[in-house]
Amino acid sequence: MRKFDKDRMLLGLAGPALALVVAFLLTSVVLLASDRNPFEPYRIMVENAEFTDVQVLILNQTGTYYLAALAVAIGFRMNLFNIGVDGQYRLAAMLAAVVGASVELPGPLHVLLIVLVAMFVGAFWAGIAGILKTTRGVSEVVSTIMLNAIATSLIAWLILPANLGVQAEGSNDLTTGEIAESGWMSGLDVEGGTIYGFTFVAFALGIVYWFVLNRTRFGFDLRATGASDSAAQASGVDAKRMVLTAMLISGAVAGLTGLPLLLGQTHTYSFSFPAGIGFTGITIALLGRNSPIGIFFAALLVAFLDKASASLDQYGYEKEIATIMQGLIVISVVVSYELVRQYGLRRQQQKVGEELAAQAKKKEAVSS
Template sequence: MKKFDKDRLILGLAGPALALVVAVALTSLVLLVSGRDPIEPYQIMFDSASYVDVQVLIINQAGTYYLAALAVAVGFRMNLFNIGVDGQYRLAAMVAALVGANVGLPGPLRIALIVLVAMLVGALWSGIAGILKTSRGVSEVVSTIMLNAIATSLVAWLILPKNFGVQPAGSNNLTTGDIPESAWFPGLSLGPEAGEIYGFTFVAVACGVIYWFVLGRTRFGFDLRATGASESAAQASGVDAKKMVLTSMLLSGAVAGLVGMPTLLGDTHTYSIDFPAGIGFMGITIALLGRNNPVGIALSALLMAFLVKSSASLDQHGYEKEIADIMQGLIVISVVVSYELVRRYGLRRQQQKVGEELAAGGALKTEKEEAAL
């Protein structure tokens, strides 16, 4: 049994490791073909990450990425592809910011209300896709893509000054108004030069623990994973497959609603037209690379945050910071290919082990027969 677990662990690590090696090799090849040094950009990025302030930026970004990846992973464990995390978290952040700026409550209660509103909005928006899938059989891939576009337009309309938006004096930006300082989520200050680690980053870690426990150690998590593996088998064992699909989409959306909270409560304290976008799609990459495992997702989130934040200094040395974007794209492609290669190798390895065990069993049986004679 221990040997089997060891093999499974090795195979689990082989996929991400192979994807990273291939992505680095291909990125270096692109640099070499374009007449650039294939090694120096990596040295610059590692040197940049050695500064404490950049490390804080990486940790804060990783916390946001981690929440986005968890939202995607909840759907993946149910065999659902929730591409709508990007629209869900932006709409949730916008509505939560409006509530936070306009509802008069003491600081802790206001923070709790902001977080609750964000989770509810995210869950309701993803629940639309869940209802369409369970009642009409609409693919969640199609519906969540369309809901992303609708969310973008809805946010743009809501933030207009004639509706709920506020245009600061002398600025072309539009915001939802500032959340009072009493409702800012406290963080961990590392000094004036290093900056502050968002307090919600630690909430992201707690969400990872909850994800691990609920999906891996509860009956609900077992039913969810079983339904994702085979709806017919789950129904035969008494699980309501449609209910599990809808529940999974609601949970995925609720977690997606938290994605904007580290930035909203720890940095901007308002929602504006330049609020970070595209994090939901990054979450898909991280969930794939981390294989839906909370620890693997955490490491993948740190890797992607490192690429994003450390690449900012590349243009100061004559390199385009889009090199990091190239590597991220290559990682996505490499993940798909490497996981398939590892899966096929694992199958061959299992067949080989079964053949060896059968051969060993046949030899033992022959020896016993000879001894009996």
């Protein structure tokens, strides 16, 4: 059994905690500079979160953010920066909605088809960046950013009535048509509303993510390749294959990001489908340090900021305060993690020095 490392656990918690404290303090400074009460918005958000309907909204949003962050984290563990989660998720949701609306199957099969289409489309779109990286050496950062823009334009073209879209009579809104009820995924009805069924699937994927990465040979190879390509190749791992595989898996998970909303509420895709979730997933993955538990709490926090801040404008505060805080969290994460890393290195050097000094003292005592 591996010995419990107290210092490692404390350092792991110190980074996110420091980032959050700094983000809250900087947000308070912004409020003070605007002649606003620096603490009142937090109190209002906490009070809003006490309503059961807001709690349901927060939990459902957490599931969506959790999937986006898992997709990003898979890339991070491979030392890949998949910035294209947003495009992968929206294109996957759009085409999955098209397929779902065009067929009618027995319930479980209908839902399964939609899920498989979403995963395939997400994997395909991320796979383009993976192939470019493994065959031409193109940075996945550049290619995934470009693919986000291409996905946006492609969706706008595909959803035209002349192609795959549907325009209801008397409406200017373009959709993919409504999925038959057999393709809906039932959720859990509670006092404040309905928790999407796919929200629970999202959290279950966190367990799968942990098990694959930490308890399988594939997960070990993936982490080893992310740590050092040359070392992984020396041990017989095909680094290029692992890069492509990681991008495909990351894209497949990204493709699932829109399914809680698609299967649980809208049952169609339209331009009102939320954008920017992939970029929020980057923030959450960084704050959660790529850990499934850390990502859950980070997703819960960001979902809380989103949903509990919706009524701030009724009290004279702009709801964009939550957006400012999220941006400050990103900056704080980068700075605080580097500070904690440097402190950890100094701490390790100090412990090694103490152990060497103790051994030298012991030898001196024995010789005398």
